[in-house]
Amino acid sequence: MKIAYDGTAYHGWQVQPNAITIQETLQEGIKKILQKDIGVTGCSRTDAGVHAKEFYCHLDCDDNIPKEAFLRGLNSVLPNDISVMDAKVVPSDFHARYSAKGKNYIYNFYYGVTNPFLDRYALRLDREIDLDVTNEFCKSLIGKYDFYGFSSSGRSVEDTVRTVTDCKIYLKDDFVRFDISANGFLYNMVRIIVGTALGVSYGRLETDVAKKVFETKDRSLAGQTVPPNGLFLNKVFY
Template structure:
């Protein structure tokens, strides 16, 4: 069996996230359909993470096993031919049999984009949160600094009844930057809980609104209660930006 790793890029506006579901269109479904046309089989796809409806990916990784011998370069072109224009495969490679797009992942980076201007941007509809009240990126950056490190992120997680393990995650980067009217929050960690980046962002917006001082972030960690953090920011500003694997796991 060959184990293949596909790297995708998608505009999530039209999709109900990655994971296949009966009543809504998902990225997994369109990829599965495109792969079926190329391989004449339906491999079991392992995505690097779930994504929410409307969330985008500049990089998303999927692994699957197949006995078909089509070379990686040809598979990439053929699958892209059958995918809709808002999804593309940017890379395809063979990986060791033990590789799994989700379980082998050692970290991810997300970006949350905020269009911070009085008037909306037609080019960023469905691609950024439009927030018209002026944001002080230095203040938000000070708050984001408290996210860095190993913390219990229970307060920054939506619990949906699924059984979860530890709520401790290690954030290695959390930065707010401005480029003109576009404010970007970049966060990297060894793993993310359900809705975590959107709640981290909503909490930064609470800080912007003066409902919270940056130095109160540690209290939210300590409380371990969702109600202490800010709201869940809407999905359209969120991008899965990078997925990291150990080099050793990618090579036989």
């Protein structure tokens, strides 16, 4: 299933006690349609408040429902901030997470007074970003590196080496957009990288700070973790 969601009201993707999550809401919707409990496996564990323009998940079931009826039925029982955009039958060895070859995240900023229509999807800044300086920092991330120092202690993996295939910052409609693609991302990696980019842009951190974080694996050399509302899982590559 290809889904999209506005994550503002949710405590992230993954089911957890005492908090409403996307996974749980989706599973409850599927239960209403198929009349049974079916677990849904997501491509990623987005954090509380993070959005997804494109998110994939898989489920195992032997029901035979026409796609259009399944989409229409499921969307009719889901809240309007979660939408199932498409669905298809995949080979049984397909795995939403492990079959993914890479992902693209974007992070939005805007300037000026609080804008009620942008603030849900972007971080407001009082000071303009220096796009040239920040793009220098972005370029220094491209390649295969150990991103341990760009992740939080909640990380769940042993291997912290990732390959960033593209990273840039540019103007896009009402926003300044940070755009990063990699073969995989560690816990809080994008939000720490974006916070580091801000630190570089504002002169609090050196343009070559990434090199030092890669070498030392020292989280404290990187920037702050930015809030989740500006972050979107934008594309997943299979």
